[in-house]
Amino acid sequence: DTAVSQTPKYLVTQMGNDKSIKCEQNLGHDTMYWYKQDSKKFLKIMFSYNNKELIINETVPNRFSPKSPDKAHLNLHINSLELGDSAVYFCASSQGRGVTNEKLFFGSGTQLSVL
Amino acid sequence: AQSVTQLDSQVPVFEEAPVELRCNYSSSVSVYLFWYVQYPNQGLQLLLKYLSGSTLVKGINGFEAEFNKSQTSFHLRKPSVHISDTAEYFCAVTFAGGYNKLIFGAGTRLAVHP
Numbered sequence: 001d002t003a004v005s006q007t008p009k010y011l012v013t014q015m016g017n018d019k020s021i022k023c024e025q026n027l028g029h030d031t032m033y034w035y036k037q038d039s040k041k042f043l044k045i046m047f048s049y050n051n052k053e054l055i056i057n058e059t060v061p062n063r064f065s066p067k068s069p070d071k072a073h074l075n076l077h078i079n080s081l082e083l084g085d086s087a088v089y090f091c092a093s094s095q096g097r098g099v100t101n102e103k104l105f106f107g108s109g110t111q112l113s114v115l
Numbered sequence: 116a117q118s119v120t121q122l123d124s125q126v127p128v129f130e131e132a133p134v135e136l137r138c139n140y141s142s143s144v145s146v147y148l149f150w151y152v153q154y155p156n157q158g159l160q161l162l163l164k165y166l167s168g169s170t171l172v173k174g175i176n177g178f179e180a181e182f183n184k185s186q187t188s189f190h191l192r193k194p195s196v197h198i199s200d201t202a203e204y205f206c207a208v209t210f211a212g213g214y215n216k217l218i219f220g221a222g223t224r225l226a227v228h229p
Binding site for chain 1: 151156157158159160161164203205207216217218219221222
């Protein structure tokens with residue numbers, strides 16, 4: 001069973017469209033994250049939720065909106081897609097919100113291509 | 116603010132040779148350091164982490180890293196690599212109270228050749 005699963009794996013869309021990426025974890029973790037990996041492989045955190053509460057909200061355009069219906073799910077909705085949004089988006093989870101005893105479990109990524 | 120620099124974007128090496136992947140960090144506060152590995156078409160997996168205590172940290176798959184505070188480095192080493200170690204390796208840092216807001220380096224592509 002996949003611990004952290006993201007769908008879709010690939011997403012190709014036109015500029016201006018609205019799209020969502022879904023993430024689910026079956027590890028019973030309390031905290032989930034979205035990271036963005038750009039074309040130069042830089043990974044940067046976007047959001048983090050702990051028990052459905054937003055705890056990390058980095059400086060990202062407000063076209064990006066995370067939604068956590070329950071602690072096992074963290075979806076990422078993107079409005080008015082732009083070329084610069086093309087990247088690989090990784091979902092991750094951890095048991096708690098502190099780094100000292102936790103490790104992140106990552107999904108396999110969603111390759112978003114905006115044309 | 117914290118930052119991470121991985122000095123080599125690519126490291127080619129022959130199988131069974133030793134390897135060192137370099138990582139330097141910058142921070143004005145105490146940090147926690149990590150190495151993650153990303154195999155092709157997969158998410159990242161934790162190799163090892165330094166939180167406190169012994170500066171030599173052992174991880175999975177025979178990797179180890181040494182925290183050097185004076186040189187602000189956290190280099191990753193393996194004495195003998197295998198073809199299966201071919202992957203992208205990421206160094207990351209966070210700080211006390213930073214939750215899991217990991218700051219990643221740009222990655223080093225390790226290519227192991229037969």
